[in-house]
Amino acid sequence: MATPKAMRQPASLRFGSAAFLTLWCLIAAFPLFWILVMSFKSPADAFDANPLAVIFGPRTIAAGKGLSVIDLVLGLAVLWYAVRFAFTRLPQMVRAFTAPGLVILGWLVGCLGYAVVFIVLFFGLLPVVLDALNAIAGPLGQPVIGLTAEHYRAVWVGNEFYRNFINSLIVTGGVVTVSLTVGTLAGYGLARSGSNLAFWLLIAALIFRALPHSVLVAGYLPVFINSAEILRPILGDAAPTLYGQPLAVIAVLVAINQPFTIWMLRSFFQSIPVELDEAARVDGCTHLQAFRRVIMPVMWPGVITTGLFSFLLGYNDFLVTSLLLDAQNQTMVPAIAGYFNRETTTTDQAEAIAAAVSITAPLFLLVMVFQRQIVSGLTAGAVKG
Amino acid sequence: MKFRTFAAFVGPSVFMMVVFIALPLASVFVQSFQVTQPVIERIEVESCTAGFLEQTCTTQVKTRPKINESGQVETTTRWVGLESYANLLQFDRVWAAISNGEPGRILQIDFWRALRFTLTFTLVTLPLVVGLGLAIALAVNNAARSIRGQVIFVSLLPFIITPVIGALSIRWLFYGDGIVTSWLETWLSTDISVAANGAAVEALMMFYRVWSVAPFAFVIFYAGLQTVNQDTLESAIIDGASRWQRLRFVIVPHLMPLIVFIALIHLMDAYRAFEEVVGFSSQAQRITLQWLTYDFLQPDDAGNRSISRASASAMLTMIGIVIILLPPLRRTWRDHKGIS
Numbered sequence: 079m080a081t082p083k084a085m086r087q088p089a090s091l092r093f094g095s096a097a098f099l100t101l102w103c104l105i106a107a108f109p110l111f112w113i114l115v116m117s118f119k120s121p122a123d124a125f126d127a128n129p130l131a132v133i134f135g136p137r138t139i140a141a142g143k144g145l146s147v148i149d150l151v152l153g154l155a156v157l158w159y160a161v162r163f164a165f166t167r168l169p170q171m172v173r174a175f176t177a178p179g180l181v182i183l184g185w186l187v188g189c190l191g192y193a194v195v196f197i198v199l200f201f202g203l204l205p206v207v208l209d210a211l212n213a214i215a216g217p218l219g220q221p222v223i224g225l226t227a228e229h230y231r232a233v234w235v236g237n238e239f240y241r242n243f244i245n246s247l248i249v250t251g252g253v254v255t256v257s258l259t260v261g262t263l264a265g266y267g268l269a270r271s272g273s274n275l276a277f278w279l280l281i282a283a284l285i286f287r288a289l290p291h292s293v294l295v296a297g298y299l300p301v302f303i304n305s306a307e308i309l310r311p312i313l314g315d316a317a318p319t320l321y322g323q324p325l326a327v328i329a330v331l332v333a334i335n336q337p338f339t340i341w342m343l344r345s346f347f348q349s350i351p352v353e354l355d356e357a358a359r360v361d362g363c364t365h366l367q368a369f370r371r372v373i374m375p376v377m378w379p380g381v382i383t384t385g386l387f388s389f390l391l392g393y394n395d396f397l398v399t400s401l402l403l404d405a406q407n408q409t410m411v412p413a414i415a416g417y418f419n420r421e422t423t424t425t426d427q428a429e430a431i432a433a434a435v436s437i438t439a440p441l442f443l444l445v446m447v448f449q450r451q452i453v454s455g456l457t458a459g460a461v462k463g
Numbered sequence: 464m465k466f467r468t469f470a471a472f473v474g475p476s477v478f479m480m481v482v483f484i485a486l487p488l489a490s491v492f493v494q495s496f497q498v499t500q501p502v503i504e505r506i507e508v509e510s511c512t513a514g515f516l517e518q519t520c521t522t523q524v525k526t527r528p529k530i531n532e533s534g535q536v537e538t539t540t541r542w543v544g545l546e547s548y549a550n551l552l553q554f555d556r557v558w559a560a561i562s563n564g565e566p567g568r569i570l571q572i573d574f575w576r577a578l579r580f581t582l583t584f585t586l587v588t589l590p591l592v593v594g595l596g597l598a599i600a601l602a603v604n605n606a607a608r609s610i611r612g613q614v615i616f617v618s619l620l621p622f623i624i625t626p627v628i629g630a631l632s633i634r635w636l637f638y639g640d641g642i643v644t645s646w647l648e649t650w651l652s653t654d655i656s657v658a659a660n661g662a663a664v665e666a667l668m669m670f671y672r673v674w675s676v677a678p679f680a681f682v683i684f685y686a687g688l689q690t691v692n693q694d695t696l697e698s699a700i701i702d703g704a705s706r707w708q709r710l711r712f713v714i715v716p717h718l719m720p721l722i723v724f725i726a727l728i729h730l731m732d733a734y735r736a737f738e739e740v741v742g743f744s745s746q747a748q749r750i751t752l753q754w755l756t757y758d759f760l761q762p763d764d765a766g767n768r769s770i771s772r773a774s775a776s777a778m779l780t781m782i783g784i785v786i787i788l789l790p791p792l793r794r795t796w797r798d799h800k801g802i803s
Contacts, residue, residue, distance in 0.1 A: 293488065334483070
């Protein structure tokens with residue numbers, strides 16, 4: 079359908095709007111793009127005042143770390159095909175090889191296998207091939223862009239950042255699982271009950287959502303530190319000190335996340351017609367059976383979306399984890415604060431940047447894969463009610 | 464749904480919220496009137512050194528924390544009433560500053576400094592977030608369908624990124640000889656030091672907040688724009704409404720509930736701003752209320768955490784939350800009574 083003439087826009091407006099959009103995209107992406115570039119350069123290049131020096135990294139090349147034209151072309155081509163493969167062939171293969179009912183397991187195995195193959199190809203095989211090619215290519219084999227992974231090596235191997243990564247995995251995994259289990263039950267109950275009590279629970283949750291997290295942590299800290307003595311009369315000598323325990327942090331983050339989770343899941347449950355429950359009930363299901371066998375199978379989009387936001391909360395949290403976890407159980411985000419507390423040399427700063435990029439990379443993948451769910455989750459709360 | 468079934472479904476969630484939100488809140492309220500300190504005892508220590516013919520002995524009175532049987536420092540808790548609040552608010556210094564005619568001195572007290580910045584921060588970023596979000600939504604709605612997905616992808620990045628990292632990524636562009644700073648320096652041919660300039664740091668913190676929240680506003684407004692009634696728009700055109708009038712009188716009123724929603728969420732979130740202070744290391748220049756509480760909770764050099772002060776500052780922060788939440792809660796209450 080052609081746009082009516084009256085609705086058509088003058089060229090100046092179209093141009094202005096396009097220019098504004100381009101500017102916004104630049105501002106939105108530039109800081110992140112820039113830390114990615116900086117993280118691969120030697121410290122002297124990364125903090126150069128001249129942007130071109132940061133991009134091309136002359137001192138990084140001088141140190142013998144660089145990519146030639148052939149490296150760039152081949153590397154980008156392999157990356158491009160790897161991404162294409164992940165988004166087209168991989169889902170097909172997963173669908174073809176997994177039995178129905180084991181879809182989640184199939185995806186896990188598929189993604190894991192894909193990651194292993196990719197790492198072997200990209201970091202194992204490709205450098206060998208490229209070295210051989212560079213040696214015979216003459217001028218095309220000369221490095222043109224400086225690139226070094228030394229900061230990543232220093233962060234992940236030297237500073238044992240993988241420990242923080244594992245702690246992050248434990249905390250976020252726990253938060254997502256527990257808060258979805260508890261939240262779906264509550265969201266369903268709230269969506270299907272029109273009672274006054276349900277209304278007041280939702281209002282209380284709204285108030286809880288507004289609380290600053292430091293207020294709550296001020297309540298936990300004294301109890302958690304002294305928990306061994308407080309719990310001794312009940313649990314005897316096995317009473318744990320909750321301070322520093324990932325499990326305690328998971329419980330805290332789940333509770334902090336509950337208000338948001340139940341509001342969002344409730345709005346998803348409300349979009350499922352009540353007739354579906356009633357039909358299941360007529361066929362002899364109890365409420366719990368109706369919930370498990372009839373409602374949950376159609377609720378997956380809502381659960382995935384809510385799970386994403388729980389993931390973000392657990393993964394991005396700084397305040398709670400930095401106050402309630404001790405050094406050896408620290409997650410990634412508070413750990414990075416340690417880098418720039420002691421950042422005295424530019425090398426320390428460059429390592430902090432590499433750590434920052436390492437933390438950001440999974441989030442980037444997350445947006446790539448789940449963009450639609452994130453958008454639907456954001457709008458679910460606002461537009462539906 | 465019967466009450467028992469409802470209770471079974473909601474029970475675990477309510478339990479979590481009561482144990483980890485309601486109870487801590489109550490205990491913070493109680494703690495703010497108490498002070499827990501290690502018991503200090505004074506003991507006489509006689510120390511002797513070998514000397515000629517006889518030892519020379521001196522007795523000293525030392526103070527040290529008392530240790531109980533299990534080898535831990537003994538503590539006492541006593542009620543101090545409003546003392547923690549008074550320590551925080553320091554009304555005597557406030558009155559002195561006002562009576563001396565130097566109200567600027569009030570801002571040397573941490574709490575008032577934090578309050579001043581938090582309020583400015585919240586109120587300045589609010590219109591910027593709504594305005595920028597609306598502008599992006601209109602521009603994307605105007606753009607070709609094929610590029611909308613990519614634009615949404617790029618726009619989501621600042622929103623999804625870990626707040627501390629987002630703040631750091633902007634900090635690295637400006638602090639020291641960051642490329643934006645050095646570009647500004649050559650352009651204006653002056654020497655700029657962003658990190659040492661309080662106003663500049665404040666502006667950067669606000670910029671970060673708008674940068675990271677505007678995408679959220681954009682996505683919500685964009686979804687709202689899809690449901691604008693096309694018939695109303697067409698009749699507005701027939702009535703001779705200009706483009707601006709259509710925006711002003713058709714589109715914005717349609718989006719009004721969403722604007723209120725965004726404003727409310729933003730007020731709640733900006734009021735408890737915290738990550739900006741960490742990311743920009745601005746504690747010397749600008750602090751927020753939540754950071755103040757966080758700072759009290761951090762162990763000091765002797766390993767003590769000033770829990771009671773933290774509780775008092777947390778309770779004072781809560782007053783602001785209550786003020787922000789009152790109008791929407793009153794409206795919900797009226798709606799609820801209207802229905803039932």
